[in-house]
Amino acid sequence: MTSEVIVDVQPRDISIALLEDKRLVEFQKEGRSEHFSVGNIYLAKVKKIMPGLNACFVNVGYERDAFLHFQDLGVHFHAYEKYLKLLDKGKNLPLSKVGKEPDLEKEGSIQTTLRTGQELLVQIVKEPISTKGPRLTCELSLAGRYLVLMPLSNKISVSTKIKKGPERARLKQLISRVKPEHFGVIIRTSAENRSAEELESEFSILLKRWEESISKVVGSVERPLLIYEETPRPVALLRDLFNPSFENIYVNDEKIFNEVKEYVTLIAPDCAEIVKYYKGNVPIFDNFSVTKQIKTSLGRSVTYKHGAYLIIEHTEALHVVDVNSGKRSKSEDGQETNALDVNLGAADELARQLRLRDMGGIIVVDFIDMSEAEHRQKLYERMCENMQKDRAKHNILPLSKFGLMQITRQRVRPATDITVEESCPTCGGTGHIKSSLLFTDVLEGKIRRLTKHLGITKFRLHVHPFVAAYINQGIISLKIKWHARYGLGFKIIPNQSLSFLEYKFIDENNDEIFMFEDKEMQ
Numbered sequence: 001m002t003s004e005v006i007v008d009v010q011p012r013d014i015s016i017a018l019l020e021d022k023r024l025v026e027f028q029k030e031g032r033s034e035h036f037s038v039g040n041i042y043l044a045k046v047k048k049i050m051p052g053l054n055a056c057f058v059n060v061g062y063e064r065d066a067f068l069h070f071q072d073l074g075v076h077f078h079a080y081e082k083y084l085k086l087l088d089k090g091k092n093l094p095l096s097k098v099g100k101e102p103d104l105e106k107e108g109s110i111q112t113t114l115r116t117g118q119e120l121l122v123q124i125v126k127e128p129i130s131t132k133g134p135r136l137t138c139e140l141s142l143a144g145r146y147l148v149l150m151p152l153s154n155k156i157s158v159s160t161k162i163k164k165g166p167e168r169a170r171l172k173q174l175i176s177r178v179k180p181e182h183f184g185v186i187i188r189t190s191a192e193n194r195s196a197e198e199l200e201s202e203f204s205i206l207l208k209r210w211e212e213s214i215s216k217v218v219g220s221v222e223r224p225l226l227i228y229e230e231t232p233r234p235v236a237l238l239r240d241l242f243n244p245s246f247e248n249i250y251v252n253d254e255k256i257f258n259e260v261k262e263y264v265t266l267i268a269p270d271c272a273e274i275v276k277y278y279k280g281n282v283p284i285f286d287n288f289s290v291t292k293q294i295k296t297s298l299g300r301s302v303t304y305k306h307g308a309y310l311i312i313e314h315t316e317a318l319h320v321v322d323v324n325s326g327k328r329s330k331s332e333d334g335q336e337t338n339a340l341d342v343n344l345g346a347a348d349e350l351a352r353q354l355r356l357r358d359m360g361g362i363i364v365v366d367f368i369d370m371s372e373a374e375h376r377q378k379l380y381e382r383m384c385e386n387m388q389k390d391r392a393k394h395n396i397l398p399l400s401k402f403g404l405m406q407i408t409r410q411r412v413r414p415a416t417d418i419t420v421e422e423s424c425p426t427c428g429g430t431g432h433i434k435s436s437l438l439f440t441d442v443l444e445g446k447i448r449r450l451t452k453h454l455g456i457t458k459f460r461l462h463v464h465p466f467v468a469a470y471i472n473q474g475i476i477s478l479k480i481k482w483h484a485r486y487g488l489g490f491k492i493i494p495n496q497s498l499s500f501l502e503y504k505f506i507d508e509n510n511d512e513i514f515m516f517e518d519k520e521m522q
Contacts, residue, residue, distance in 0.1 A: 002247045005238065007260070008284050009253030011512045017290045024293040026355050037124045039230035041140055041213060043084075045223050046118045051111045057133075058122060060224045064133035068122060070110045074139035075103040076152040077113070080121055083152070087217045088119075095152060095182035119223070129411070142206050142228065145242070145267045146191035146199055147175070149206040153184030161189040171199075178203055190242075202267075235263045242267065250288070252278040253510070281460065283495050291496040297356060304349040308342045312353065318362035321350060325368060339368040340375045344382050351386030360392065360411020369403045380405070439501055440471065440478060447486055450505065450513070457489035459513060460506045467503075468494035
């Protein structure tokens with residue numbers, strides 16, 4: 001299996017697509033003004049104690065206060081508490097000066113441990129979801145490609161996916177030689193068979209990040225104070241996903257390209273050349289058939305092989321998936337064999353959909369009923385096998401007597417919800433339109449305004465592919481006429497993400513000049 005990462009950087013948002021054998025399996029999108037905050041570390045204050053929940057709410061700067069349960073304070077809470085007091089006095093001391101502090105009791109009470117207004121070092125472990133604020137922990141960690149650094153913990157843990165005893169022992173011994181006192185380390189699966197130089201280099205980087213982060217606390221009065229910010233989203237995704245099977249990483253923005261290139265050069269110098277700057281005129285997602293896959297894979301109804309399809313509904317409490325055979329031709333071997341074939345195909349597609357939409361929490365799947373216990377077991381085993389590729393923690397239960405399969409999957413951010421339906425391409429939902437023949441007149445009017453009145457002569461006009469084909473048709477096409485009237489500084493670009501009468505102008509710096517929904521056409 002080969003993998004490619006496509007990073008689409010737009011003025012308003014950044015989208016990242018992971019393709020496995022040219023098939024879209026993961027997709028993430030965020031606004032340029034927004035960012036995922038999982039992994040960020042704050043110095044913040046307790047706002048409200050909730051004895052009934054044995055938890056508290058902490059202000060970390062979000063609209064809704066973050067939630068911190070007593071169990072998430074961690075066994076080293078007293079050591080962090082003492083360390084913060086030293087920092088408040090302006091003493092930026094190494095952790096070794098903290099000394100040995102008693103572990104926090106597991107069965108303690110939040111109201112006897114914390115007080116309103118108390119300062120804490122906290123880390124976000126779950127994004128705000130729906131009406132809930134972020135989820136916090138006081139067990140801090142800084143993640144790298146091969147290692148996870150855990151301040152105030154002396155424990156060295158090795159990923160359970162590293163099975164070979166000698167390799168586990170080698171890694172433990174190597175890290176124990178380089179780590180200072182009061183620092184714990186989790187050795188990730190990707191560290192297997194890595195050289196001592198690579199691991200020592202990353203440990204030094206993580207240690208430096210911690211020291212730079214904690215130095216921000218000394219002398220600062222701002223609360224909440226962000227002291228450590230997770231790496232940029234494209235880099236963070238690569239950190240977790242990167243493997244030797246990656247063939248290409250395409251980025252259409254020079255700044256993000258340089259960040260990704262720098263990171264890949266750091267973790268895998270031999271693979272630095274796979275990071276490529278995309279300069280094509282066609283939108284990057286259109287060029288790699290990502291747009292089409294998004295539109296066919298992220299709707300309420302998802303079709304898979306032979307006409308069968310899934311219906312996916314999202315509720316506040318859980319996600320519900322219904323499996324339908326659709327217009328699929330029936331098997332000559334009978335209804336039971338047909339149901340098994342449809343269900344196995346559904347298991348393949350569902351495992352992809354869970355990763356693609358990043359669905360978390362409880363997922364209930366209504367498969368087509370099967371009477372044979374052997375077939376039900378085969379379906380369960382197929383689902384377990386497919387989910388092995390999923391990095392999120394998950395648990396799968398066998399089919400119930402009602403034919404339902406229950407899946408729990410780690411949820412750290414809201415499920416991806418992309419609207420793939422388009423408004424009516426001619427009326428925009430109003431039911432009233434002017435002649436669509438006037439659309440090209442509208443476009444020409446905008447081009448005239450840009451070139452003659454605003455003095456902008458170099459730009460790209462993005463339109464729906466059908467409109468682009470109409471503009472380019474004929475020996476003396478509209479495009480040729482416009483170039484003769486207004487100069488050759490602009491290009492017509494077909495863009496699959498636009499609806500029929502939608503367009504946008506992009507300048508030389510790849511910034512949108514303006515976006516206009518054609519109200520005057522309605």
